[in-house]
Amino acid sequence: MYNFEGKTVFVTGSSTGIGRATAIAFAQHGADVIVHYNSSVQEAEEVKAEIEKCGRRSLLLSGDVSDSQQVNRMVEEIKEEFGTIDILVNNAGSMVKRARLEDLDEDLWDRVIDVNLKSVYLVTRATLPLLKQTKGKIINVTSIAATNGGGSDSIAYATSKGGVSTLTKALAKDLVEYYINVNALSPGTISTPFHDRHTSPEKRQNAVKTIPMGREGTPEETVGATLYLASDYAGFVTGQIIEVNGGQLM
Numbered sequence: 697m698y699n700f701e702g703k704t705v706f707v708t709g710s711s712t713g714i715g716r717a718t719a720i721a722f723a724q725h726g727a728d729v730i731v732h733y734n735s736s737v738q739e740a741e742e743v744k745a746e747i748e749k750c751g752r753r754s755l756l757l758s759g760d761v762s763d764s765q766q767v768n769r770m771v772e773e774i775k776e777e778f779g780t781i782d783i784l785v786n787n788a789g790s791m792v793k794r795a796r797l798e799d800l801d802e803d804l805w806d807r808v809i810d811v812n813l814k815s816v817y818l819v820t821r822a823t824l825p826l827l828k829q830t831k832g833k834i835i836n837v838t839s840i841a842a843t844n845g846g847g848s849d850s851i852a853y854a855t856s857k858g859g860v861s862t863l864t865k866a867l868a869k870d871l872v873e874y875y876i877n878v879n880a881l882s883p884g885t886i887s888t889p890f891h892d893r894h895t896s897p898e899k900r901q902n903a904v905k906t907i908p909m910g911r912e913g914t915p916e917e918t919v920g921a922t923l924y925l926a927s928d929y930a931g932f933v934t935g936q937i938i939e940v941n942g943g944q945l946m
Contacts, residue, residue, distance in 0.1 A: 698923045701726035704778045705926070708732045708761050708819055709788030711740035713888035714837065717915035718785055718922055723747040723754070725923065730774055730781075732757045732788065753778075761788045761815035764822075771822045781826040783926045786816045787837045789856075791894040794849040805852050812856035816863055824871075831875040833926045836864045840884045840941050847899070861937055868935030877934040879925045884941025887912045908943035 700722055710719040711733035719729045720743065729747050731754055733740035740756055747754040755777045759766035774781060789812040795804060816836055827834065839846075839857040846854030861880060868878040885891070885903045891912075895903075904911060921938040924930055939945055 698725045698927050700783075700926070703727045703782040704730070704774075704780060705783040705785065706730040706732070706774065706781050706823065707785040707787055708815070709734070710785075711736040711743060713890055714883060714886060714915045714918050715785070715787040716743050717919050718787065719743055720746050720750075721916075721919040721923060722783070722926075723750040723752040726752070727783070728753040728778065730755045730757060730778070732759070732761070732770070734758065734760055734788070761819055762810035764818050767815075767818045767822045771826070774823075775826065780829050781823050782830045782832050784820065784823050784827060784832065784834045785837070785922060785926075786819055786834070786860075788815055788819075789837065791850060791853045791890065794847075794894060795852070796849050797851055800852060808852035809856050809859070812853065813859040813863065816860055820867065827871075827876055828874045833930075834867065834871075834876060834878040835922050835925045836860050836878070836880040838864065838880045838882045838937060840882055840939070840945050842882065843939075843945055864937065865935045872934060877925070877930065879930070879933060879935065880937040881918060881921050881925070882937050882939045882941070883913065883918050884939070884944040885912045886918060886940075887914055903944075906944055907941070911942065913940065913942055 705722045705727045707719045709715040710731045723729050731743050744754045744756050757770045759770045792808045838860040841854035842857035842861045864880040918940050
């Protein structure tokens with residue numbers, strides 16, 4: 697059983713899907729959890745309530761993690777409320793919109809890269825002084841698309857997640873002198889609002905055909921890898937990416 701009592705965890709994009717499951721799981725294992733959202737306020741408030749039902753403290757933050765001023769403002773709020781961060785989970789991200797290359801204009805490309813990759817850089821840089829104090833843990837959420845290139849209409853998304861995977865390894869080397877472990881979770885096809893918004897039923901059915909377990913995963917099934925990477929059991933693990941995809945990638 698993992699024990700995160702006395703730990704403060706910041707999970708970006710934690711109002712729905714994998715972020716939601718992650719935030720609640722940390723609270724169930726004793727952590728105080730900072731819940732972040734950009735637009736899903738009602739869902740975020742529900743997550744905060746679930747955390748408080750576990751007897752843990754929670755802080756609700758709203759902001760665009762691809763905007764440095766908003767990120768810095770949120771980190772100041774964390775400092776005022778908790779003083780520090782022990783574990784950072786860079787989960788926020790979005791497909792934004794599917795587009796093949798011929799329809800992928802520069803504005804869409806920039807938005808996808810910003811929300812998925814630039815956000816990890818900005819949030820990690822802003823929280824670094826707090827993480828240095830605690831010799832903390834960082835877990836980034838990448839994607840199976842980073843390895844297999846995703847679909848033909850998810851070029852920008854796959855590229856951004858490839859950047860997250862590479863950034864994870866680069867940060868692991870850069871921050872090791874501060875005793876900060878940096879690793880990543882790489883989900884496959886998981887049943888989340890992400891796919892409800894951006895993936896047609898036909899695409900989802902075709903994806904399931906490539907999964908040896910024969911089904912989509914659940915957000916709760918991704919949590920174990922994150923809890924492990926955030927725990928003392930992973931003290932000698934850094935720069936690694938754990939694939940959670942039902943055998944879809946081997």
